[in-house]
Amino acid sequence: MIKTARIWEIDCLRGFAIILMVVFHLIVDLKDFYSYPFQYLSGFWFYTGKLSAILFIFTAGISATLGKNTFKHGIKVFLWAMLLTLITYFYNDHTYIRFGILHFLGFSIVSYPLLTQAHPALLTITGLVWFIGGCLFTPIIVHSAYLFPFGLVSPTFESIDYYPIIPWYGVFLLGVAVGKNFYYRRQSLFAYHPAFTPIVSLGQHSLALYLIHQPVLLLALHVVHAI
Numbered sequence: 439m440i441k442t443a444r445i446w447e448i449d450c451l452r453g454f455a456i457i458l459m460v461v462f463h464l465i466v467d468l469k470d471f472y473s474y475p476f477q478y479l480s481g482f483w484f485y486t487g488k489l490s491a492i493l494f495i496f497t498a499g500i501s502a503t504l505g506k507n508t509f510k511h512g513i514k515v516f517l518w519a520m521l522l523t524l525i526t527y528f529y530n531d532h533t534y535i536r537f538g539i540l541h542f543l544g545f546s547i548v549s550y551p552l553l554t555q556a557h558p559a560l561l562t563i564t565g566l567v568w569f570i571g572g573c574l575f576t577p578i579i580v581h582s583a584y585l586f587p588f589g590l591v592s593p594t595f596e597s598i599d600y601y602p603i604i605p606w607y608g609v610f611l612l613g614v615a616v617g618k619n620f621y622y623r624r625q626s627l628f629a630y631h632p633a634f635t636p637i638v639s640l641g642q643h644s645l646a647l648y649l650i651h652q653p654v655l656l657l658a659l660h661v662v663h664a665i
Contacts, residue, residue: 446628453639454637463655495601497613498547500616503617541601561615562615
């Protein structure tokens with residue numbers, strides 16, 4: 439094992455998630471803004487987006503076990519999420535981001551101190567039941583407009599990005615379990631190879647890339663289609 443300031447394979451997974459996210463949102467933008475015949479609500483592109491989200495959430499769970507200021511980091515992520523809520527509200531006050539993946543990650547990271555004493559086996563079992571059970575039973579329609587963070591939505595609920603606590607917190611719990619089981623020494627488990635450097639670099643700047651990628655995509659598409 440190679441001891442490093444950062445655990446490269448976690449950054450690599452996060453970098454891969456960035457690539458998948460950018461590709462998925464490119465498909466979404468081409469469909470929604472330029473009427474390309476893509477289908478992203480089901481099939482291959484749908485699962486591309488979900489795999490990206492799973493990798494982000496899973497690595498956030500691992501990283502939470504390694505960090506020294508998880509609460510502060512979680513608050514920072516949640517504040518960025520609220521800024522996205524504000525921006526998207528002015529764009530469309532019906533489908534704006536109410537509880538997207540950044541909101542979810544901020545909440546999850548802030549909650550980590552409650553999990554520090556939990557046994558990895560318990561976290562694994564709970565995470566699997568939470569995620570699988572949640573996927574089977576959510577979203578649940580309720581007559582309340584305020585329970586959407588938990589996967590309980592009103593009949594008129596819409597959001598262009600939505601990752602509720604049920605079922606997605608289960609993936610975070612699985613990441614925490616892996617962190618506790620395999621990264622308690624805060625060391626990489628795999629030998630580093632320079633070929634992974636570009637992807638690792640993406641993973642090291644995942645929050646910034648998440649925040650800027652969509653404006654960059656939209657600007658690039660506008661330029662291309664204006665030619």
